[in-house]
Amino acid sequence: MDLRILQTFVVAAKFENFRQTAEALFIAQPTVTQHIRLLEKELGIELFDRVGKFVKLTPAGKRFLPHATALLAGWQAGMEDLLAWQQGYSENLHIAVSPVIARSSLPGLIRHYTKRYPEVDISIRIADSLEIGRLVQSGQVDLGLSRMVPGEFQLDAHLIQTDPVVFAVPLNGGDIEAPLPDWEQELTGNLLLTHNHPGYWDDLLLALRQRGLSFRTMTVTHVDITKRFIEEGLGVSFLPRSAIGRELFENRFIELETPGLVLPQAASYLVVSKTGCSQTAKQMIEILASLYPPLPLIRSM
The missing domain is CATH 1.10.10.10 (Winged helix-like DNA-binding domain superfamily/Winged helix DNA-binding domain)
Structure with missing residues (x-):
């Protein structure tokens, strides 16, 4: 046909x-x-x-x-x-990666892998963390790099690294030498952009409410859009520091301390199938273990 x-x-x-x-x-x-x-x-x-x-x-x-x-x-x-x-590739490696990891630690990881295994053809699928467990379990990818522990059965989740969550507000063209604004005033005087990252928002909002603070929220489900909104003066947010490193370096954002409020840690996880991994996936796991020892097992289902 x-x-x-x-x-x-x-x-x-x-x-x-x-x-x-x-x-x-x-x-x-x-x-x-x-x-x-x-x-x-x-x-x-x-x-x-x-x-x-x-x-x-x-x-x-x-x-x-x-x-x-x-x-x-x-x-x-x-x-x-x-x-x-x-083209000289003899094997394949399919990875599902959350957007935050793709923009922060993934380039260095891929650089290490391709230097050691140039014959492997790598395919990277950017996916929300909620989707990554399903993609690994169904065999559509060899492994996942996620910002949350997956809920699917027959998957292992290993902690790669933790990332401090910080309170990010726009600089708004102000004097970087001037005293930093009060974090509670910034929170109550602006929209709080929430749920842009899995894992910590519900507990964080509860902690803020328990302080008796009055503020308005707006759900923005992607970190990149949240950052754009902050730059445009549309709100403030609590974000992983690795996600706003460039904005902090270029003095587009300010990181405010939050005295009296303990901020959570965001985390990155390696998600693999319990039923076995491909040889190329094992190679990637070895590189991850060398870069982020000791890859503790967080959850096995």
Whole structure:
């Protein structure tokens, strides 16, 4: 079977419009129609119902779609593997990484790994920490680097490092030599941007409320957006110091001490399957252990 015909079918199923399918594939609309007719003839069943300018998958089309998608994905995977082999790669390592780790410690880690194992083709998938356990457990990646202990079974979580959480406020063009503002006044006078990092926000908010402080909150679920909002003067937040190192160095943020309030520690975790790891994953674990000894086991499920 011509894989171009399968691709036409999959794209047509997405748009349910042959004109849009033609535009997406950079082919003529009659070619789309011809591809679908050829596929229907080969399968001996109609895949689309024609309704005016639009088309809709028949029950047979809906049943065949996941198989067509899998065939195309398998072909693409095979092509990528062959290309990697031609380029000198003999093995693969798939990693899921939280955005915070990807922007802080991951570059150094990858530098160590590629220097020692240049023959390994590394694929990095940026994912929220909540997703990383699922990706490791399902086998979509070899290991995960997460900012939280996963909830999935059959996974081990090892502590890599801890990271102090600090109270970050914008400099606002002020004199860096001037006395620092009072942290409670900054908190009560601005929006507190919350839940941008997993693990510590619920306990931290409870501790702030127990001090009798009155403040407004706004949930912003990504660290990068939180930092942008702080720069724009839209609020303040408690963030891992590693996530705002550049902003502190460039005097765009101020880190305020919080007398009387004990701030939490954020942590980074290595997430691996209990059922075994690939050889490339074991190599990465060895490098992590050399950089961040002793990788204590935090939770085994």
